[in-house]
Amino acid sequence: MDAPDAPSPAPPARRPGLEGLMPLSPAEGVDESTWVDVIQKMDEVYSQLIHDEIELEKKNSELEQSQQFIFSVLSAMSDVLLVCDDQGRIEETNAALCELVGRSDAELQGALLYDLLADDASKQRVRSVLGKAGAARRGEGLELNLLDAARQSVPVDASCTPRVGGNGRPVGTVLVARPTAELKRAYHELRHAHEALKQAQQQLLHSEKMASLGRLVAGVAHELNNPISFVLGNVHALERYSDRLRRYLGAVHAGAAGDALAAQRRELRIDALLADLPSLIEGTVEGAQRTADIVNSLKRFSAMDPEARVPVDLNEVVERAVHWIRKGSAPDFELVWQAGPPALVVGSAGQLQQVLMNLLQNALDAVTAAGPQRPVLHIGLTVEAGRLRLSLRDNGPGIAAEHLSRLFDPFFTTKPVGQGTGLGLSISYGIVEQHGGSLGAANHPGGGAEFVLTLPLASAT
8 A cells, every 4th residue: 555645844834023024935945944043033133123122212212301401401501602613603502692692592593603792802802712723621711792682782701612523623612601790790799798897897806995995994094194193293393483483584684783683593592493494304204205105005006907017026015915904904913924035926016915915804804703812824925937926824723625616706705794795805816817827725734724826927927
């Protein structure tokens, strides 16, 4: 019997969507495994196409978001911005520029940058920047005048930065500008505020100085009383002497006889008067000079200090400060201090005296408030590395740890209400800083508080 016919091979399976790509019948010489490989490769290509399409849509979405972000940034900019090519033709603008010049973005596209400038000088400045080869990457600042919507000139402060293409060559310029009228107005307001602050600071400094001066009134009255009383007594004596001299000279001019004139000379004690006159005049001049010195010293201390700085011997400042503290309402105290060679700094003698008086008065107040002991103040003046170091130490209880960091804060005080303004140390700190120095406070290892003031030597400034 003949064997039954073998079944014919089944055609290769068709993939969805690929019907048009496959032959309807197997080709001669191509087996089934080959078709399977072809179908697998086509599946891979199809899958890659789907993946690439998804990635493309994702990139398009990211690009759209980036464009929206850039657009929102450009729209939010208060500074005007434009991008132009190397010929000065505008390629991109922002809302601030359109609003300033009164033209839409579409109207500005392709227009020349020079058409937006108000004068030839501005055009020449822009041409010099656009035509410059090898411009710096950081750009160049320009002062330009733009034409606004009303065709009025608007001054702007512009920054022109070169724009580089993919090949590294310049292809145009990015111009960012800000109208300077607002900046100038803000600058003037800031300057006026600064001047007002300086004036207020000077008034505050003067008020604190007057408060310190008020504590010296009693001592100043006593200081002035001695020379004034001395001068007044001498003036009364000179008045009596002038009356006796007038009587004697009257007799001389009347032609009195020699014996009568000699008798009157003895009676009026003219010889003793003439011998006493030089000492009376010298004493009167000395008393008047002492009075003038006291008044001038007070005027220097109380007057508003000028801006000029002059060489000042810190030894003399310490001596004057101690003198006036003793003459004021401060308690009796012991001072350990020895003036040394001239210690010159450049500054205001009146302001530095105010600092020293504040420090001295605070030290005495701290010791007195702690108990009945007699205050002892130690003042030392040394030179260290081109700077003067002045230390003032008392024998009080020292400074509380929680107060050390606040000592120089304005209006901070540990004194009872009505006995301190809290401005003395703060103002002193500011004065020392203005003189290029520093002022610090700490508790001395041997007890009591110590303030250290450093100032640059006059030769080192």
